[in-house]
Amino acid sequence: MGCKSCGSGTNEDGTPKGCGSKGACNTSSCNQRSTYDWLSDLGIDDPYAASIVEVSFKNGASKDFYYAPSELEVFTGDNVAVETKNGYNVGRITLSGELVRLQMKKKKVREEKVTESIIRRANTRDMERLAEVRDMERSTLVKARAIARSNHSKMKITDVEFQGDGKKATIYYTCDERVDFRELVRQFSHQFRIKIEMRQIGPRQESARLGGIGSCGRELCCSTWLSDFSSVNTAAARYQNIAINQAKLSGQCGRLKCCLNYELDTYMEALEVFPKKADKLRTEAGLAILIKTDIFKGIMYYTYKENRGLLYPIPVAKVHEILAMNKAGDKPIDLQSNQLVVEEKDDVFGYEDVTGAIELPAEKRRKKRRKKKSGTNAKGRSSGSGRKPASGDSRAKTGEAKTSNTGDKPAAGGETKEGSRSSKRRRGRSNNRNKKRGENASAGPKASSGGGDKPANKPSTPKPTGEGGKGGSSSSGRKKRTPRRKKRGGDAPKGD
Known part of the structure; x- marks a missing residue:
């Protein structure tokens, strides 16, 4: 079995984990707000052992002193039943021997005031x-x-x-x-x-x-090891050059943090070498005022009142000399001649080249596939309806190209005829524009039948080329004239 109080496991020798030679458990759950009995871990018998022991209840939430009869043979870490005014209570011994005298002296408790005693060791029923x-x-x-x-x-x-x-x-x-x-x-x-x-x-x-976690990330001092509470005021923060921010200086209890007093003595000792009234220094360049102080490095930072752009770090010894000169009526030339000179070190820190040591795998980029158009003419320009083919097919999404009911064959340019009327009109306009740019008449089929106000709804059968053929190319290689449409209002004809 492990510790009866906190339930920790056992070591190889059978003792609870974290327990001393006399069975004292030192784990965090058992030792909260309890004094560590280091004398009991040494295994040394105290010939002048006191008959008074310290017993804690509810993991150190409350403590009291009790008489321990010698015939009971109880030691630090034992669970005991102690007498009260009405009934009994069950607690754990946290201190015994010489340390109890020191603890009673610290808490100003006299031995005559200890009237209650230990009844017995706590049995299984008491713990249940x-x-x-x-x-x-x-x-x-x-x-x-x-x-x-x-x-x-x-x-x-x-x-x-x-x-x-x-x-x-x-x-x-x-x-x-x-x-x-x-x-x-x-x-x-x-x-x-x-x-x-x-x-x-x-x-x-x-x-x-109640306990909790402080801003430092650790468990609260008052709920673990701190036994007495000393007064804390804002002067402790001022001596340590901490900004007076009530939200940051307050703990979970709403009062100033107890840890502000931990390093206060060290700061007070370091501040003894600093001058008392050194807020202002008089120089020939102007009046200098104190901006900040580095306590442990012994440096005071000054700047001119008229020009606060630069800070001059001045050692404490130099500040004492300038104050002595001001008291005698003299002034130094400026602060720059008295500031701390920082020697530049020649040590050049080299950095390891990890470019070749760490190689990242090449990033695989997916190439974009170019989408094919529905059709091209002789010069590579699109002559179709402008619709994109589906999955590499030359046919449009709306349907395949259909031939006319009359059994017409493809035109001379090798292009397919589309089934819808709107696509035929767009194709005829595209061919007309290409012919205006200087294309040969033999490069494409006829756009529409001549001699009408509107383009024909159905394509006509291509006629053999010759001198008298309408819509055919002439043998002399002349350009084909573009048919014009007349506006309904009677205006002059205008090309597409």
Whole structure:
């Protein structure tokens, strides 16, 4: 079996994973908000061991000190049943020995005030009962919030913690003002049929009990290892040159982040070498004002008040000298002569040529297939109706080319005759335009029958070429005259 508290697995020697030599589980789920007992892992017996131990409940949500009789032989990490004012509670020992004295001194708890003691080691039934009441806490919290809202109470119920035997429940709440919850406690006791204790906590304690993930990506410090809350103010942000942005400086509790105090001592120590009043420096080139400060590099950046285009990095030692000169009534020439000179290094960083090492496969491009047109004349120009062929076929999408009922043969140019009247008209106009551009009369068939106002509906049978044939080409090679149509209004004839 693994750890009885967190359910972690076992090692090869049979001890729970993350547990010490005395069975103390150090996993994150068991060790939340608990002090690490490093003396118990050393395996050294303490001859002056104290009879007082620290016991935590609900994974470190609450802690208290109890007497541990020597005949019980309990150690750090053991689950124990402790006595309370009404019944018993089940918790886990987190500290024992010399570390308990230090913890009591830190929390200012005297040994005379420790009156309750450990009853026994927690057995299987105690752990089963504890798991049952832990499952009841979620539904109890929902009901308690509904009752508080129905009474129009301004409190915010945060958490519910049951006692190990299930005879008492502690309800934690937050509120900005004093609340009379006597009637509310009566309703809770009538609804849940157990003893109710109301306890008010602050926003930081609320975040510690609920837990969460901070902006750094780690679990909240107050819910893991931070045991006491020190006051944090905006002066800690100013000393560290952090912009005063309330949204970024506040944690999940709505207060300033506790981590603002972690590096404050280091910044305070580094700021001791900086001059106190160095916001302005007087030079012959003009008045210089301080823009920013690099604390750990010891550089102060100044610029001229009249011209704020350039920043001059000046070391702290030079700033002290300029302040001493200003105090004596002297002025340096300018800031440029006192700024920090950055030496250019000759080291040239070479970069590896990965052009030949990494070769990408050639991209396969799909060639576009050129679509064939319905037909071409002798010079390659389209002489058909302009419709696109379907899948490489020379026939139009609307239907195949049909021959006339009279059994006509194809024309001299080798073109097929189309069946629709509109296509015949368009073909005749296209041939007329080609003939105007200088094509030979023998290159194409007759466009239409001559001597009429409109082109003929049906093509006529081609007549043999000769001197007297109408519509045929002359033997002398003269161009064929283009037939003209007369307008209905009686206007002069006009070509297509």
